[in-house]
Amino acid sequence: MLFLLATQKNIQLTNYKTGLDYAKTQDQNDTLAYYRNQFHIPKDKEGNDWLYFTGNSLGLQPKSTQNYIQQELNDWANLGVEGHFEAKNPWMPYHEFLTESMAKIVGAKPIEVVVMNTLTTNLHLLMVSFYQPTKTKYKIVIESDAFPSDRYAVQTQLDFHGFDANEGLIEWKPREGEELLNIEDLETILDQQGDEIALLLIGGVNYYTGQYLDIKRIAELGHAKNCMVGIDLAHGVGNIQPELHNSGVDFAAWCTYKYLNSGPGSLGGLFVHEKHAHNKDLKRFAGWWSHNKDTRFNMRQPLDVTPGAEGWQLSNPPILSMAAIKASLDMFNEVGMEALRKKSEQLTGYFEFLINELNNDKIKIITPTDPKQRGCQLSIQVKDADKSLHHKLTKANIITDWREPDVIRCAPVPLYNSFEDVFRMVEKLKEIL
Structure with a gap:
């Protein structure tokens, strides 16, 4: 399935696909995947990693920090x-x-x-x-x-x-x-x-x-x-x-x-x-x-x-x-901003694609479509918002943040977030919606 990313300045064809296998393949080919293991990822009571999308509020702790x-x-x-x-x-x-x-x-x-x-x-x-x-x-x-x-x-x-x-x-x-x-x-x-x-x-x-x-x-x-x-x-x-x-x-x-x-x-x-x-x-x-x-x-x-x-x-x-x-x-x-920006644009593009695939009029992305006009944050506007959607995500150990009056901010951070994180987050969002 192809996702057409259109902007005022350019039209870019990106081969994003649905399905968990695609996300896992992207992670296997990710040259920065190693760095995820260099961070402490919070876990739930069963020992599963949280889906952490709040690096725009507080970044996760590098494992090296304690030694420094x-x-x-x-x-x-x-x-x-x-x-x-x-x-x-x-x-x-x-x-x-x-x-x-x-x-x-x-x-x-x-x-x-x-x-x-x-x-x-x-x-x-x-x-x-x-x-x-x-x-x-x-x-x-x-x-x-x-x-x-x-x-x-x-x-x-x-x-x-x-x-x-x-x-x-x-x-x-x-x-x-x-x-x-x-x-x-x-x-x-x-x-x-x-x-x-x-x-x-x-x-x-x-x-x-x-x-x-x-x-x-x-x-x-x-x-x-x-x-x-x-x-x-x-x-x-x-x-x-x-x-x-x-x-x-x-x-x-x-x-x-x-x-x-x-x-x-x-x-x-x-x-x-x-x-x-x-x-x-x-x-x-x-x-x-x-x-x-x-x-x-x-x-x-x-x-x-x-x-x-x-x-x-x-x-x-x-x-x-x-x-x-x-x-x-x-x-x-060690990593360099060039590599981080490249992965960031890939992650937000994939995230945007999956959310648009939901085709749900209860939510809308208000962040610019053009990757050059956004950072690694996508802001999801919730129709008739009462914060309940955010609470349900949090209860499912998907950590985003809420900003009044009606936006859930999600940041797939290229140093420690994966394509599988994004896939699983959107699957849970689909289930809740």
């Missing part, structure tokens, strides 16, 4: 404070061990990336530098369905600077009767109000629909009106290839506990474009770790901001969290 953290616990036990310099992985420069791998994942230069703090903290720190409103150019553009944390962050920034958040916040909305954003509508907003807009803060992958937006085009549109452009990559990092340096965006921030599998509440990361790397006049909230590393321990000197993204650091980092991140990044470095 244990190494630091051992060095702390055996060396005490000397671990900052004498540990196997010295703590003093530990964040530098993560930089190159993280830069590859987001398509950046090492000077543009640092792992620190949490996502919303980083967004606020970045807005201190890149949201510099005037009386006439002060408005901020976000997606109408931005993640709540982004909305609260920009609302409070507007309020902090003395502006009415209701007036200063501009929402880029889908057209009536549609779920997805259209770049032409952002262009219209900027044509009409660009002289009043100081900042665009847009999610690279929308958390609700899974839509992957054209980051480079957003940057071009914003910069044409002298706006700063920032990207929230919470649902994009480790999932898409954002090519941040080439996109030209001014800054970006992300968490690492979703697709980067670093553990609940783990540290985030940020990107500041190289064009800002040596601008010491940028306003910022600074701390000890913002200071030039060569003279940091001279202690009684005025602030000399270290170049690049590291200049936005405040304090020495929590090593145990960074050890978990290192465990994951070492795996990503």
Whole structure:
């Protein structure tokens, strides 16, 4: 059976088939299948693996993570404070061990990336530098369905600077009767109000629909009106290839506990474009770790901001969290984003095919059909939703997540989800429906 995948830009014929044998064959031919066994897969009471489709909320734990953290616990036990310099992985420069791998994942230069703090903290720190409103150019553009944390962050920034958040916040909305954003509508907003807009803060992958937006085009549109452009990559990092340096965006921030599998509440990361790397006049909230590393321990000197993204650091980092991140990044470095994206597109295409084969008007996929316009998440909209479908899936040990008012988010993650996972999930969905 053939599945015709049609988009505005291209038409692609894909030979997806129904049946468990097809799914098993795809897994046998999958060059990344080995990595599934490198993760702890939660199990039910009978010892069967859960069908885990919530890597978009919390990624599974790599089996190597425990050893990475244990190494630091051992060095702390055996060396005490000397671990900052004498540990196997010295703590003093530990964040530098993560930089190159993280830069590859987001398509950046090492000077543009640092792992620190949490996502919303980083967004606020970045807005201190890149949201510099005037009386006439002060408005901020976000997606109408931005993640709540982004909305609260920009609302409070507007309020902090003395502006009415209701007036200063501009929402880029889908057209009536549609779920997805259209770049032409952002262009219209900027044509009409660009002289009043100081900042665009847009999610690279929308958390609700899974839509992957054209980051480079957003940057071009914003910069044409002298706006700063920032990207929230919470649902994009480790999932898409954002090519941040080439996109030209001014800054970006992300968490690492979703697709980067670093553990609940783990540290985030940020990107500041190289064009800002040596601008010491940028306003910022600074701390000890913002200071030039060569003279940091001279202690009684005025602030000399270290170049690049590291200049936005405040304090020495929590090593145990960074050890978990290192465990994951070492795996990503081994696999490479090209291979992950290829499998991701295959998994979501297969998933989409099977759901469409159900031909059930109670559900609808609202994520873009074009694989290039989505990450590895499919958002299933439920007609007359009351959350009961999600509860029944959970009871069957199929772990998805629900987002109000009517969407079940499912993310077949290429590092640990299989074609058989997708097949069995849709079979159970069919049974429940």
